[in-house]
Amino acid sequence: MEPVMTDRLTTLWQQRYRTAPPPELAETPAAQTDIFDSLLTHRSVRAYLPDTLPEGTIEAAVAAAQSAPSSSNLQAWSVVALRDPGRRARFSELCGNQAHIAQAPVFLVWLADLSRLERVASASGQGHEALDYTELTLLAAIDTALAAQNAVATLEAAGLGTVYIGGLRNHPEEVARELGLPARCIGVFGLCVGYPDPSRPASVKPRLPQPVVLHHEHYGVADEASLIALHDARDGDFQKEQGLPPRLWSETMAARIATRAALHGRDTILSSLRALGFPMK
Ligand SMILES: Cc1cc2nc3c(=O)[nH]c(=O)nc-3n(C[C@H](O)[C@H](O)[C@H](O)COP(=O)(O)O)c2cc1C
Structure with a gap:
């Protein structure tokens, strides 16, 4: 059958x-x-109820995060949980005045953290020159993202809503000062966590047709342009259903990478990384 x-x-x-x-x-x-x-x-949630999270929620999410694979088990990340409304309001401002940061009861700041490894190396009487290389920075950022996404999956499975906040990288040095970060530690993204406001529900957003991203044996998509045009049409339907202004996904994404100015100040991330103790050799 x-x-x-x-x-x-x-x-x-x-x-x-x-x-x-x-x-x-x-x-x-x-x-x-x-x-x-x-x-x-999954859908990103940008409207939250003020309700606090059940006791132990963040600890459960962090246990899921720490259960993610980690490059060589170096565990090169940390996270700071912000609950204080004044602190969340400050971070809302620092991340480009994103209201959901002040609204959600918890804001998690995910850190690529090589500082602990430096301390571990010093305590064991060994050098730590590898920490100065770009590979280790990349490794720390990868570990951080894998961990955070495990937390997101756990929180969403429990009916909570989340949204990542890349706006945290608008002012990396101020973020470091606010949190008292040691050298070799940088905020890579934030994460709002809370109960979704049912009066302003978020919807599942369409993604690119799978053949655009899934390749077999070699990279290459025969009809990429037509599949992207198909996605533009489907995304356009989504925009319409949501009462959002019409747009072409491909044009919007192209505009986001068209100029240096489109980075909204994040074109200086390399100098911030270096200032925060990531030499990126
Ligand atoms: C690393 C990262 C940073 C993001 N930064 C922001 C942000 O600063 N503000 C925001 O509202 N959404 C942010 N998002 C959410 C994306 O806009 C969202 O995931 C994308 O539009 C797809 O929508 P969906 O998550 O609802 O499927 C971010 C997502 C990721 C993965």
Whole structure:
């Protein structure tokens, strides 16, 4: 007998890709899991209730984060949890006046942190010259992102909402001062956490058709331009449904990388990294 595609799987796929799921999804074990369901319903939340989080929530999220793989198990990240409304208001300002930072009950600041390894090396009487190289900075940023996303997956599975805040990199040195960061430690992104406001729900945003990102054996997509045009159309439908202004996804993304000015001040990140103790050799 043919496996039957459940309504739930059809909805999950349809929401994410705006097309019917491939028939084999019906019998793919990886697609029958609660985590697949939760990940496919991800949406960034920018409107929160003021309710505080249940005791232990952040600790559970950090346990999930620390369970992520870590390059050589170096664990080159840390996180600072901000709950104080005054502190959150200050970070809202520092991150480009993003109101959701002041509104969500918790703001997590995720740090690429090589400072601990320097202390570990010093305590063991060894040198630490490798910390000066770009590879270690990249490694720390990768570890931080993998850890944070485990936290996000856990929080979302519990019905909480989150949104990453890259605006944290608008003023890396001020962030470091506010948090009292040691050298070799930099904020890479923030994360708002709280209960989504049901009166202002967020929706699942369409992503690029899978053949644009999934390659087999070699890189290359035969009809990339037409698939991107298809995504522009699907994204346009999403914008319309959300009552958002019409736009072409591809043009909007192109505008974000068109000029140095489009980086809104983040073109100086290399000098901030160096100032904060990442020589990037
Ligand atoms: C590293 C990172 C930084 C982000 N920074 C911001 C931000 O500063 N403000 C914001 O509102 N959303 C931010 N986002 C959320 C993205 O805009 C969002 O993930 C994207 O538009 C896709 O929407 P979705 O998460 O609802 O699927 C960030 C996402 C990531 C991964």
